[in-house]
Amino acid sequence: MKSKKIYVTGLTGRLxxxxxxxxxxxxxxxxxxGIRTYRDSIYRHYNDIGYQIAKSVDLxxxxxxxxxxxxxLSYKYNTTGEGAEEIEEIINSDRYQNLLGILLDMREGxxxxxxxxGIINIEELxxxxxxxxxxxxxxxxCYIMDTxxxxxxxxxxxxxxxxxxxxxxxxxxxYRTGIPYDGYYISEGTYxxxxxxxxxxxxxxxxxxxxxxxxPMRTLQTDVxxxxxxxxxxxxxxxxxxxxITAFILVNLLIKPIKLISHEAAYFVExxxxxxxxxxxxRNRDEIQVLAESVLAMEIGINExxxxxxxxxxxxxxxGAELNVxxxxxxxxxxxxxxxxxxxxxxxLYASMSPAKEVGGDFYDFFLIDDDHIGLVMADVSGKGVxxxxxxxxxxxxxxxxxxxxxxxxxxLAYANDQLGEGNEAELFxxxxxxxxxxxxxxxxxxxxxHEHPAIRRKDGRFELVKYRHSPAVATLPxxxxxxxxxxxxxxxxxYVYTDGVTEATRSDDVLFGIDRMxxxxxxxxxxxxKTMLENVRSDIDLFVGEAxxxxxxxxxxxxYLGSGKE
Numbered sequence: 060m061k062s063k064k065i066y067v068t069g070l071t072g073r074l075x076x077x078x079x080x081x082x083x084x085x086x087x088x089x090x091x092x093g094i095r096t097y098r099d100s101i102y103r104h105y106n107d108i109g110y111q112i113a114k115s116v117d118l119x120x121x122x123x124x125x126x127x128x129x130x131x132l133s134y135k136y137n138t139t140g141e142g143a144e145e146i147e148e149i150i151n152s153d154r155y156q157n158l159l160g161i162l163l164d165m166r167e168g169x170x171x172x173x174x175x176x177g178i179i180n181i182e183e184l185x186x187x188x189x190x191x192x193x194x195x196x197x198x199x200x201c202y203i204m205d206t207x208x209x210x211x212x213x214x215x216x217x218x219x220x221x222x223x224x225x226x227x228x229x230x231x232x233x234y235r236t237g238i239p240y241d242g243y244y245i246s247e248g249t250y251x252x253x254x255x256x257x258x259x260x261x262x263x264x265x266x267x268x269x270x271x272x273x274x275p276m277r278t279l280q281t282d283v284x285x286x287x288x289x290x291x292x293x294x295x296x297x298x299x300x301x302x303x304i305t306a307f308i309l310v311n312l313l314i315k316p317i318k319l320i321s322h323e324a325a326y327f328v329e330x331x332x333x334x335x336x337x338x339x340x341x342r343n344r345d346e347i348q349v350l351a352e353s354v355l356a357m358e359i360g361i362n363e364x365x366x367x368x369x370x371x372x373x374x375x376x377x378x379g380a381e382l383n384v385x386x387x388x389x390x391x392x393x394x395x396x397x398x399x400x401x402x403x404x405x406x407x408l409y410a411s412m413s414p415a416k417e418v419g420g421d422f423y424d425f426f427l428i429d430d431d432h433i434g435l436v437m438a439d440v441s442g443k444g445v446x447x448x449x450x451x452x453x454x455x456x457x458x459x460x461x462x463x464x465x466x467x468x469x470x471x472l473a474y475a476n477d478q479l480g481e482g483n484e485a486e487l488f489x490x491x492x493x494x495x496x497x498x499x500x501x502x503x504x505x506x507x508x509x510h511e512h513p514a515i516r517r518k519d520g521r522f523e524l525v526k527y528r529h530s531p532a533v534a535t536l537p538x539x540x541x542x543x544x545x546x547x548x549x550x551x552x553x554x555y556v557y558t559d560g561v562t563e564a565t566r567s568d569d570v571l572f573g574i575d576r577m578x579x580x581x582x583x584x585x586x587x588x589x590k591t592m593l594e595n596v597r598s599d600i601d602l603f604v605g606e607a608x609x610x611x612x613x614x615x616x617x618x619x620y621l622g623s624g625k626e
Contacts, residue, residue, distance in 0.1 A: 074314055075306055082305075086298040090290055097286050102254060109256030109272035110239055112169050116176065116258075116270045119161060123262035125154075126203070129216060130178040130268050133201040136217045146217040155216070159204050166206045172253055173273040175205040175214065176260075179234060203268060233269060237261040320351050324358075392452060393422060397590065400427070405498045405623040408435075409589035410616040411597070413560075413609070420447025420489075421558045421612035422455050426463070431498050434462045437510065437556040437616055438491040441532075450487045454479060454533065458493060468493045468506035469541040472533055476508075476541075479534035488534040492556050494546075499623045501548035506541045508533045511557055514581060518551030522581040524574065550622030555581060555592065560611035564600045567607040572600055589617030 120126045129149065136142045149155050166174050177200045202214035214220055233239060239258045253273040260268040397409055410423045420440030428434050436458055440447040457475040466474075472493060479489070492513060494505035505513075509532035516522040530541040548554065557577070564572040580599040581592060593615045600613065 074309060078302060078306055078309070082298050082302045086294050089294055090287070093290050093294075094287055097290075105254050105274050105276075106256050108169075109171070109254065109274050110258055112165065112171065112174065112272045113239075113256055113258030113270040115165065116162065116174060116272075117260050119158065120176075120260065120268075123260070123267060126176075126260065127262055127267040129203050130201070133203060133217050134178055137201050137219045143217070150216050155204070159206070162204065162206045166208075170275070171272055172275050173205065173207050173271070175207070175271050176203040176268055177201055177205075177214075177220075177271070178203070178268050233257055233259040234266045237264065237266050316351065320354055324354060392455065394425060399425060403498070404621060406433070406496075406618060406620050407589055408616065408618045409593055410614075411593055412612065412614040413597075414612045415560070415609050416444050420444075420451050421560065421614035422451045423556075423614055423616045424455055424459060425616070425618075426459055428463055428465075428495065433496050433498055434459070435494045435496065435554075435556070435616060435618060436491065437493075437558065437614065438489050439510065439558040439560075439612070439614070440489045441487050443612075446485060446487065450479075450485075450489065454489045454491075458491070462493075462495070467543060468495055468504050469543045472506050472508050472530070472541045473539065476533045476535075476539050477537060480537045483534055488532040490532045496548065496618075496620075501550070501552070501620050501622070503546050503548065505544045505546060506530065507544065508541060509535075511559055511562070514555040514578065515546070515548075516553040516555075516581070516585050518549060519586075521585055522553070522555060522578050524578070548620040550620060551586075552620050553585070553589070553592065554618040554620075556616050556618075557596075558612060558614040560609075560613040561596065561600065561615060563611055564604050564613065565607060565610060566604050572603050576603065589619050592617040 132142050132146060132149070136146055162174050162176075166172075179199050179201075200220045202218045202220060203216055205214040205218075207213040237259050239256070254276055255271055255273045258270045258272070259266045260270060393412060394410070399408060400406075408425060410425065412421055412423060414421070420442055422436070422438050422440075424434070424436035426434050436455070438451070438454060438458075440451045440454065442450075454475060457478050458471055461471045461474045462468075472491060475491075489508075490510040491508040492505065492510040493508075494503050496503035507527070507529045509529050512524045512526050514522045515525050525546070527544050528542065531539055561577055562572055562574050566572075576599060577596060580596045583595050584591060587595065596615060597613070
């Protein structure tokens with residue numbers, strides 16, 4: 060049968076979406092890292108150019124003593140106001156103007172915004188505070204000369220100007236070490252963004268001034284923008300190609316086989332466990348192929364399991380039906396109509412049997428041997444279930460038939476012992492308490508073949524166990540001689556016999572019901588009729604065990620002798 064396609068959406072879309080997000084993040088990260096790296100290298104390059112220009116300015120001032128004196132005069136004028144005439148004379152001198160002219164030519168030729176020379180009071184610089192910049196009163200730079208394009212804003216010897224906060228650390232390091240600070244500063248001015256190099260001028264190991272070169276970032280921004288565009292295009296193209304290739308590989312090697320497995324699993328469910336051969340088409344030679352083979356094996360195994368379960372269920376139903384019949388047959392074999400002998404007023408009796416399984420090994424029986432004798436049987440076959448039930452049927456039949464032929468309880472049990480012992484390969488046995496009571500006098504004889512001790516209650520008294528030596532269980536050894544016990548019931552006396560399922564009823568904490576609790580239940584109403592007597596015991600057992608399961612058959616028989624008037 061051709062496989063019906065069952066589409067499961069979402070996996071391919073989620074994979075492609077996730078892959079797209081991953082590629083986008085990698086692409087963006089690559090672009091950002093590339094731009095930052097390129098921009099920093101460009102900044103460093105332009106800053107190095109500024110240092111080269113500043114170094115040329117340093118060489119221009121070949122008379123360092125002259126430059127140092129100009130700087131000291133500028134600082135003196137700014138701190139004390141003295142030397143104004145001397146400053147004016149220097150500014151108008153040919154020497155000063157020639158140097159300024161050279162610097163102006165350098166600014167124009169090098170395409171920089173400004174070249175200026177000045178000094179900074181390092182002691183004042185060391186104690187600066189951010190608040191110093193806030194009020195605009197702190198001006199640590201004293202200019203020597205400046206080449207600002209707009210002459211009205213140009214500084215000369217003796218002029219003073221504030222320094223940007225970004226310059227502070229570099230200026231401090233340069234002044235103290237006499238080495239150009241290995242860094243760059245970006246600031247925004249009239250002509251846009253500038254990158255400024257600060258270069259110290261040193262004489263005899265002492266920093267006497269510094270040169271500032273402001274390089275415009277117009278070219279830098281153009282270069283960076285071009286780089287961004289190129290990188291963006293190239294990276295996007297590469298990312299798109301990688302995305303398509305990766306998506307194609309993943310979809311064909313991963314998604315399609317998984318969807319095929321999913322389709323076939325759904326097909327198996329929706330088509331009454333029909334196994335498809337499409338799973339054999341998965342040949343990835345990896346874990347996905349192992350998964351497909353496992354799903355195929357699982358489907359085959361499920362079908363085999365269902366077949367087995369169907370057979371087992373049918374067999375179980377057949378066995379259950381047969382057990383129900385067996386339960387009914389066993390129940391029908393035990394006398395269950397009460398009162399059992401409604402025309403006999405000399406006695407009253409009642410019995411019950413609750414099997415632990417569908418059928419049990421316990422049984423009771425009572426029957427009239429003749430008009431003046433009644434037989435009472437209480438027995439427990441070893442084992443549980445059907446084997447014990449079959450053994451019980453044979454034992455019950457043998458005991459009743461032999462008793463009705465005449466004989467004492469010992470003779471009846473001896474006969475049953477010999478018959479049951481023949482061919483007893485299962486090695487089952489049965490414990491039996493069997494008594495024959497003369498109805499007219501209450502005199503009785505009982506044989507106990509390994510069974511529980513009976514309980515007797517005398518008129519106006521309480522139930523007590525009657526203990527005497529047992530004989531071996533029936534069907535254990537051939538040729539056993541069973542012992543008999545004589546007893547006498549008076550009007551008003553009661554007899555209670557039971558199997559070990561009563562005393563061994565077990566609570567969930569493994570505590571047994573026991574003989575003492577049994578006697579206590581009997582003595583709650585010792586003069587009760589046999590039916591009430593058994594109901595009292597069973598009620599106490601149920602209350603004691605609670606929700607714990609029943610492990611053994613519970614069988615009881617109560618007999619009350621009322622008397623015939625002939626005792």
